[in-house]
Amino acid sequence: MIILKLGGSIITDKTKENTFKQKTMDRLSQEIKKSNKKIIIVHGAGSFGHILAKKHRLNDGYNDEGQLLGFSMTHSMVQKLNTMVLDSLHKQKINAVSIPPHSTLKLNNHELDSMDYDIFKKYLKDGFTPVTFGDVVLDEKLGFSICSGDLLIRALAECFKPEKIVFVMDEDGLYSSNPKTDKNAEFIEKTTIAEFEKLSTKLDDHADVTGGMGGKIETIKIISKMGINTVLLNGNKPDRLYHVLVGENTRCTHVYGGKK
Numbered sequence: 001m002i003i004l005k006l007g008g009s010i011i012t013d014k015t016k017e018n019t020f021k022q023k024t025m026d027r028l029s030q031e032i033k034k035s036n037k038k039i040i041i042v043h044g045a046g047s048f049g050h051i052l053a054k055k056h057r058l059n060d061g062y063n064d065e066g067q068l069l070g071f072s073m074t075h076s077m078v079q080k081l082n083t084m085v086l087d088s089l090h091k092q093k094i095n096a097v098s099i100p101p102h103s104t105l106k107l108n109n110h111e112l113d114s115m116d117y118d119i120f121k122k123y124l125k126d127g128f129t130p131v132t133f134g135d136v137v138l139d140e141k142l143g144f145s146i147c148s149g150d151l152l153i154r155a156l157a158e159c160f161k162p163e164k165i166v167f168v169m170d171e172d173g174l175y176s177s178n179p180k181t182d183k184n185a186e187f188i189e190k191t192t193i194a195e196f197e198k199l200s201t202k203l204d205d206h207a208d209v210t211g212g213m214g215g216k217i218e219t220i221k222i223i224s225k226m227g228i229n230t231v232l233l234n235g236n237k238p239d240r241l242y243h244v245l246v247g248e249n250t251r252c253t254h255v256y257g258g259k260k
């Protein structure tokens with residue numbers, strides 16, 4: 001089984017509010033179908049979540065009543081994005097079902113408090129493809145906060161111990177520094193958790209509400225320590241996702257977990 005994260009930057013235009021990249025999503029859906037793998041899909045919120053969440057300071061938790069409508073509207077927008085992702089998967093005859101975090105898990109001061117793993121297990125067992133996503137959720141200490149796709153990945157990785165975790169993003173993989181701002185940035189094809197620990201990669205300086213690339217690097221470290229391999233790839237380039245899903249060579253970054 002594989003856990004797949006479709007980053008918000010690949011399925012939406014992060015600079016323009018509520019802009020879905022339909023063509024890219026449709027091609028990725030085709031590649032997922034063609035791979036014929038058992039997959040749990042997690043997708044980011046991109047411009048359907050981050051802009052509103054920032055405006056209403058939702059990750060700070062409850063401060064004033066005005067935020068409640070912001071919370072509701074943010075959930076509604078990420079749910080709309082989720083429906084578009086599902087529609088794209090259904091066109092390829094993938095039995096995708098939505099598992100919204102706001103009604104299946106709870107946080108406590110940004111950390112996972114409880115999560116209904118059984119629903120994922122049951123759907124997988126019955127031949128469905130569970131699809132969950134970055135969402136606004138209840139938080140025991142803060143009232144509410146944001147559950148990022150990366151937090152979901154960490155939780156699902158621990159529960160399911162997948163054969164690998166695949167991050168689809170808008171860069172080829174990891175570099176020694178931010179390739180968008182540093183032309184000397186070196187591409188990393190393979191690394192281990194030990195080497196990775198030493199890397200002070202600053203891929204993305206713009207901090208969105210859930211931490212941008214810095215948050216992802218933390219996630220990869222945690223996953224690697226569980227002994228699980230991670231692959232990062234560019235979803236804008238046709239067939240790379242397919243090749244990675246079926247274990248063929250393509251341009252991407254492999255981070256080998258504790259086992260290698």
Ligand code: IPE
Binds near residue numbers: 008049074135149
């Ligand atoms: C963020 O989810 C969720 C909200 C802002 C409501 P992610 O952190 O997984 O989204 P991306 O991948 O960065 O867009």
